[in-house]
Amino acid sequence: MFQECMDNVRKTTPLVHNITNYVTVNDVANILLACGGSPIMSDEPEDVVEITSICGGLNINIGTLNKRSIEAMYAAGRRANELGHMLLLDPVGAGASSLRTNTAVGLMDELKFNVIRGNISEIKTLANGSGTTKGVDADVADAVTEENLDQMVDFAKSFSEKSGSIVAITGAIDLVADKDRCFVIRNGRPEMGKITGTGCQLSGMMTAFLVANPDHQLEAAAAAVCCMGLAGEIGYSRLQEGEGNSTYRNRIIDAVYHMDGTTLEQGAKYELR
Amino acid sequence: MFQECMDNVRKTTPLVHNITNYVTVNDVANILLACGGSPIMSDEPEDVVEITSICGGLNINIGTLNKRSIEAMYAAGRRANELGHMLLLDPVGAGASSLRTNTAVGLMDELKFNVIRGNISEIKTLANGSGTTKGVDADVADAVTEENLDQMVDFAKSFSEKSGSIVAITGAIDLVADKDRCFVIRNGRPEMGKITGTGCQLSGMMTAFLVANPDHQLEAAAAAVCCMGLAGEIGYSRLQEGEGNSTYRNRIIDAVYHMDGTTLEQGAKYELR
Amino acid sequence: MFQECMDNVRKTTPLVHNITNYVTVNDVANILLACGGSPIMSDEPEDVVEITSICGGLNINIGTLNKRSIEAMYAAGRRANELGHMLLLDPVGAGASSLRTNTAVGLMDELKFNVIRGNISEIKTLANGSGTTKGVDADVADAVTEENLDQMVDFAKSFSEKSGSIVAITGAIDLVADKDRCFVIRNGRPEMGKITGTGCQLSGMMTAFLVANPDHQLEAAAAAVCCMGLAGEIGYSRLQEGEGNSTYRNRIIDAVYHMDGTTLEQGAKYELR
Numbered sequence: 001m002f003q004e005c006m007d008n009v010r011k012t013t014p015l016v017h018n019i020t021n022y023v024t025v026n027d028v029a030n031i032l033l034a035c036g037g038s039p040i041m042s043d044e045p046e047d048v049v050e051i052t053s054i055c056g057g058l059n060i061n062i063g064t065l066n067k068r069s070i071e072a073m074y075a076a077g078r079r080a081n082e083l084g085h086m087l088l089l090d091p092v093g094a095g096a097s098s099l100r101t102n103t104a105v106g107l108m109d110e111l112k113f114n115v116i117r118g119n120i121s122e123i124k125t126l127a128n129g130s131g132t133t134k135g136v137d138a139d140v141a142d143a144v145t146e147e148n149l150d151q152m153v154d155f156a157k158s159f160s161e162k163s164g165s166i167v168a169i170t171g172a173i174d175l176v177a178d179k180d181r182c183f184v185i186r187n188g189r190p191e192m193g194k195i196t197g198t199g200c201q202l203s204g205m206m207t208a209f210l211v212a213n214p215d216h217q218l219e220a221a222a223a224a225v226c227c228m229g230l231a232g233e234i235g236y237s238r239l240q241e242g243e244g245n246s247t248y249r250n251r252i253i254d255a256v257y258h259m260d261g262t263t264l265e266q267g268a269k270y271e272l273r
Numbered sequence: 274m275f276q277e278c279m280d281n282v283r284k285t286t287p288l289v290h291n292i293t294n295y296v297t298v299n300d301v302a303n304i305l306l307a308c309g310g311s312p313i314m315s316d317e318p319e320d321v322v323e324i325t326s327i328c329g330g331l332n333i334n335i336g337t338l339n340k341r342s343i344e345a346m347y348a349a350g351r352r353a354n355e356l357g358h359m360l361l362l363d364p365v366g367a368g369a370s371s372l373r374t375n376t377a378v379g380l381m382d383e384l385k386f387n388v389i390r391g392n393i394s395e396i397k398t399l400a401n402g403s404g405t406t407k408g409v410d411a412d413v414a415d416a417v418t419e420e421n422l423d424q425m426v427d428f429a430k431s432f433s434e435k436s437g438s439i440v441a442i443t444g445a446i447d448l449v450a451d452k453d454r455c456f457v458i459r460n461g462r463p464e465m466g467k468i469t470g471t472g473c474q475l476s477g478m479m480t481a482f483l484v485a486n487p488d489h490q491l492e493a494a495a496a497a498v499c500c501m502g503l504a505g506e507i508g509y510s511r512l513q514e515g516e517g518n519s520t521y522r523n524r525i526i527d528a529v530y531h532m533d534g535t536t537l538e539q540g541a542k543y544e545l546r
Numbered sequence: 547m548f549q550e551c552m553d554n555v556r557k558t559t560p561l562v563h564n565i566t567n568y569v570t571v572n573d574v575a576n577i578l579l580a581c582g583g584s585p586i587m588s589d590e591p592e593d594v595v596e597i598t599s600i601c602g603g604l605n606i607n608i609g610t611l612n613k614r615s616i617e618a619m620y621a622a623g624r625r626a627n628e629l630g631h632m633l634l635l636d637p638v639g640a641g642a643s644s645l646r647t648n649t650a651v652g653l654m655d656e657l658k659f660n661v662i663r664g665n666i667s668e669i670k671t672l673a674n675g676s677g678t679t680k681g682v683d684a685d686v687a688d689a690v691t692e693e694n695l696d697q698m699v700d701f702a703k704s705f706s707e708k709s710g711s712i713v714a715i716t717g718a719i720d721l722v723a724d725k726d727r728c729f730v731i732r733n734g735r736p737e738m739g740k741i742t743g744t745g746c747q748l749s750g751m752m753t754a755f756l757v758a759n760p761d762h763q764l765e766a767a768a769a770a771v772c773c774m775g776l777a778g779e780i781g782y783s784r785l786q787e788g789e790g791n792s793t794y795r796n797r798i799i800d801a802v803y804h805m806d807g808t809t810l811e812q813g814a815k816y817e818l819r
Contacts (some may be wrong), residue, residue, distance in 0.1 A: 023569040023587050029296050029469035031690050032520050039469065040366070040409050041296050044339040066590040066614065068339065093586070097596035118516040135405035136586050194803070196575035196585065238515050242784050244803025246576050246796040250519040257467070257517025295568040302569050302742035303792050312742065313682050314569050315637065317612040323643035341612065511788050521793040530790025531739070 002268050003261035005213045005223035010036035010260075014211035017055040017080075018204055019043045019073050021063030021066065021092065024197025027249065028059075028204040034257035035227065037208030041070040048076035056211035057085050059204050062103050063136065070103055077111040084234035086210040086217075090113045090163075090203040092152035093136045095125035105129075110164060114210055115221050117168035117203050120144055120152075137193070144173045153182045153273050166221050168206070170199060176222040177272045183222035185270045187229025189236045194245040198252070202228045207257070231255035232266070274544040276534030278496035279397035283533075284437035287484035290328040290353075291477055292316045292346050294336030294365065297470025299352050300522065301332075301477040307530040308500065310481030316342040319459050321349035329484035330359035332477050336366060336409065343376055350384040359483040359490075361388045362438075363476040366409045368398035378402075381436060387483055388440040388494050390476050393417055393425075410466070417446045426451045426455045426546050439494050441479070443472060447502065449495040456495035459542045460502025462509045467518040471525070475501045478529070504528035506540070548814050549807035551759045551769035560714045560757035563601040563626075565589045565619050565748055567609030570743025573795065574605075580803040581773065582674065583754030587690075589615040591799040595732035599780075602757035603631050605750050608649050609638035609682065616649055623657040632756040635711075636660045636749040639682045640669035651675075653707060659797070661767050663714035663749050666690055666698075671810035673705045686691055690719045698817050699728045712767050714752070716745060720775065722768040729768035732815045733775025735782045740791040744798070751802070766786035772814035777811070 018029055023244045025041060032039040042051040045068065052058050058080040060073050062089060080087045089111075091104035104126055108116070115125065119138035150212045160167040161179035169175045174185040192198045206224035213220035235251030243251075283310045288311045298314060305312040318341065325331050329351040353360045362384075363376035375397055381389070388436040389399065392411035417425045425448060433440040433477050434452035447458040465471045479497035486493035506523030508533055516524075561584045566574055571587060578585040587596040591614065598604050604626040606619050629719045636656075637650035651674055654662070659767040662672065665684035689696045698721060707725035715721045720731040738744045752770035759766035781797030789797075 011718075019589070023571050024620065025296050026299060026469060026572060027519075033469060034518050035474070036411060039296075040369070041294070041337050042366075042370070044372065046340070046591040047370050047372040050372070053492045054369060064587050064589065065593065067592070095590075096586070096600060097588070097593050099590065099596070131354075137584055148651075182386065194579045196579060203354035233330065242780075242800060242804060244800030245580050246573075246799035246803070249576070250523065250796065251515075254515060254517030255520070258515060264450075296567050297741060299572060300792075303795070306740045306742060307791050310682055313642070314567070314610050315639075315643070316610065317645065319613070320611065320643050320645040323645070324639075327642060378786035507788075523796065524788075527788060527790030530792070531788060 001219050002223040002226060005209055005220045006032065006227065006259065006261040006264045008212040012212045013038050014057060014208045015040065015055040016057050016059055016207045016211065017076065017125060018040065018059045018140065019199060020061035020074060021058060023064060024200040024255060027197050027201050027253065030206055031201040031253050031256055032204050033251050035205050037210055043072045045071045045075050047081045048072045052076040052079050057207040059088050059207040060107065061092055061203055062092040062199055064101055064199035065103055073107060074110065077107060085110045086114050086201055086207055087111060088117060088207045089113045090127060090200060091118045091122045094122040099265055101125055114166040115168055115206060116163060116165040117206060119199065120164050120169050120171055120178060121260045123159065123167065138171055144169065144171050144175060150174050153184065156182055166218055168221050168225060170202065170216050170225060176218065176225055178218050182273045183217060183270050184219060184273055185225050185229060187226050187233060187269050189232045191236060191248060192232045211250060222270065223264065226233045226270060227259055227264055230267040231259060274492050275496040275499060276538035278482055278489065278493045279378065279534040279537045281485035285485045286311050287330060287481045288313065288328040289477060289480045289484065290315065290325045290329050290349065291347060292342060293332060293334035293473060296337060297473040300470050300474050302524065304474040304483055304526050304529055305382060305477050307526050308478050308481055316345045317459040318344045318348050321345045322352045323438045325349040325352050325511045326356060328358065330480040332361050332480040333380065334365055334473055334476055335373055338376055345384065346380060349378060353386045354385050359480055360384060360386050361390060361476055361480045363473060364391045364399060367395045374398055380513060386438040387490055388439040388441055388479060389436060390479060392472065393442050393444055393473055396432065396440065396442050405414050411444055417444050426457065429455055431494055440493055441494050441498060443475065447498045449491065449498055451491050454491060455546045457546055458495065458498050458502060458543050460506060462501050462505045464509060464521060466503045468522045476522065495543065496537065499543060500529060500537055503537060503540040506533060548769040548772060549661040551755055551762065551766045552805065552810045554758040554772065555754050556614050558758045559584050560603060561586065561601040562603050562605055562750060562753045562756045562757065563588065563598045563622065564605045565605035565615060565622060566605060566746060569610060570746040573743050573747050573799065577747040577799050578750050580799050581751050581754055582602055583793050589618045591617045592619050593617045595625045597626050598622040601631065601742050605721055605753040606653065607746055607749055611649055611801040612737040618777055619653060620656065623653060624628035627658050632792055633659050634659060634663060634749055634753045635659045636746060637664045637668045637672060640668045647671055659711040659754040660754060660763055661714055662679055662709060663752060665718055665745065669705065669713060670717050671759045681730045682805060690717050690721060695719055699730065702728055712764055714767050714771060716748065716771060720771045722764065722771055724764050727764060728818050730819055731768065731771050731775060733772050733779060737782060737794060738778045741795045761767065768816065769810065772816060773802060773805055773810055775803060776810060776813040
């Protein structure tokens with residue numbers, strides 16, 4: 001199934017509109033190209049409705065949000081919903097400020113997201129109305145662990161039911177859940193947390209996977225998570241002496257560039273609960 | 274001639290003001306430094322007039338445009354024209370939305386550009402008032418090929434005459450034309466299309482080439498295209514197993530960093546029609 | 547002492563709020579992660595007060611400033627001062643335009659900065675009310691050299707006394723001074739000037755060093771300068787044939803990633819005057 005998800009991305013070159021932060025936007029564009037998609041960025045309210053109309057999906061990432069880009073998020077999101085496009089929310093820093101929390105909550109109230117993807121602190125903030133987000137990184141106390149896994153799987157399913165969106169919680173253990181099923185994924189490397197924007201990159205790539213696999217959205221979202229994690233493993237194995245987080249960033253995107261469906265299928269480490 | 278164009282960039286360190294998108298701006302800055310130029314970025318209307326005044330050229334790129342940056346493009350462009358500075362337009366996504374098309378057309382109406390550089394779909398949009406741009410990438414149906422080359426050379430010359438600007442159309446085959454002469458350039462690699470912003474980078478670098486060679490602008494623009502394409506070839510030849518588009522991006526800029534006039538002259542593949 | 551400064555960063559993971567330009571922001575984020583800090587970016591006036599409140603320090607960089615981000619700089623800066631957070635100013639391009647000069651001067655008038663870090667032309671502009679900044683790079687005529695070193699050390703101390711901030715002037719020879727003492731630092735490589743944003747990166751990293759070492763701010767600022775310069779030396783020594791400024795950028799950040807206190811202490815080249 002993951003093989004087919006990946007192959008479909010490469011076959012169909014999904015065009016993804018990204019309203020995303022300026023910190024990691026270049027890597028988001030390059031990973032979208034690496035996986036076989038095509039990126040376009042636009043955050044001017046007067047531009048986004050037309051731009052999103054020619055795309056297959058919209059990735060809304062609230063990092064470095066501002067009043068203009070928030071207006072663009074709503075306008076583009078409404079249009080994407082009207083056209084039945086795939087719509088993903090990455091609530092960067094929800095819990096770290098009122099503006100971020102309120103924007104994420106407001107977007108969820110008004111728009112129908114196919115997927116909400118964030119770290120556990122961000123997702124808890126959206127689920128509970130408050131959180132303990134430490135900046136843009138997850139609070140260690142929130143982490144999904146083998147010990148609390150059953151409980152966290154229930155939480156993910158329950159929040160998916162409540163929100164009506166697939167919920168992707170990424171961290172040391174990744175969860176991708178709808179109300180009935182949850183992929184528990186163990187790909188990836190802890191060193192990925194030392195690169196800015198691996199989450200943002202995943203959100204962009206996941207949107208491409210959704211566009212290319214509209215009839216298997218849960219599998220598509222899980223396949224994207226496995227693809228990112230596996231690329232993290234492959235990229236890490238190619239690091240040479242003295243190379244650190246900056247080169248590692250390139251090697252992960254490079255690994256996505258060379259990823260094919262078979263490699264993904266064989267390297268994916270997951271169970272379904 | 275191309276040798277002299279490149280040497281002049283390295284000798285004179287042209288200062289280039291860029292009003293450009295936030296997706297690829299870092300690579301634009303680094304390639305400008307790599308070729309021997311010096312970049313400065315500013316897009317606040319209150320800042321751009323003074324900033325462009327101390328530069329030799331202005332590179333206007335409409336990707337991720339917004340109302341503020343559009344105002345800055347006009348203000349800086351007018352000032353650059355007054356001072357006789359080199360002025361380049363990169364109409365990213367013209368044809369993909371009304372705002373982008375209208376901004377590019379409006380800028381062309383009000384300002385005198387030395388060069389307009391884009392992909393074929395963007396340039397067709399500007400020439401014909403409509404286009405079939407697929408996002409920010411050229412439509413395959415528009416491509417310049419060996420079969421339609423004569424026709425496309427005529428198109429480029431004709432649009433140059435009409436617009437009063439040198440026209441640079443980049444793709445598998447690149448065309449750089451004024452009303453009388455057209456460089457047909459065959460440097461480059463198809464894999465460059467899998468890196469975000471190779472076009473944006475070229476526009477920045479081309480502006481530096483123009484500033485350093487004001488008396489040979491057509492040759493300067495063509496030399497910049499050959500430099501980018503040749504760097505793409507050299508960078509590709511240096512890729513190691515497992516490296517993909519992210520590392521390739523670095524290797525292209527690295528190849529520009531080491532490019533000298535002799536290497537460019539010898540590696541340039543072009544004919545003049 | 548530098549060893550302890552570096553170790554303290556790694557031990558405490560200082561969270562640094564950056565209001566910084568969109569050209570080099572990704573590298574700023576990655577170098578902050580590389581040195582052991584944690585970055586967050588926000589420049590919306592409605593967001594910055596809360597965001598800076600959860601951080602330990604604020605890095606204000608005026609490159610690609612605009613009216614909105616200037617408002618955010620004042621709002622966040624005031625809050626950082628109220629909370630006793632570390633506050634750093636990077637006056638990118640002061641001297642190149644009135645808006646940049648006035649913004650830097652205005653921020654210095656209203657806020658108490660722990661450190662002001664810039665190139666010599668920018669710092670002279672702030673000290674003298676005018677400068678000869680050539681874009682965002684220092685004017686060669688301004689450079690700190692062995693010949694004018696005594697005079698420049700006096701200048702740095704004097705400006706520190708006048709401004710009430712530690713003054714860090716970076717270039718071929720780096721000076722880090724308070725009113726009584728000046729570190730004269732000779733780490734680094736001239737090729738670092740061919741990478742966009744090494745100064746911006748240093749400002750981000752320096753803020754993390756300050757947060758982690760509030761009782762030794764002069765030493766912390768000097769340690770950050772040595773760390774950047776030493777990483778430049780290590781990164782340069784790892785460059786392979788054909789690699790240029792783009793890969794060099796990654797290798798510097800990679801070298802910071804692997805830097806430990808012992809390496810920094812042993813590799814730092816400085817004298818105290």
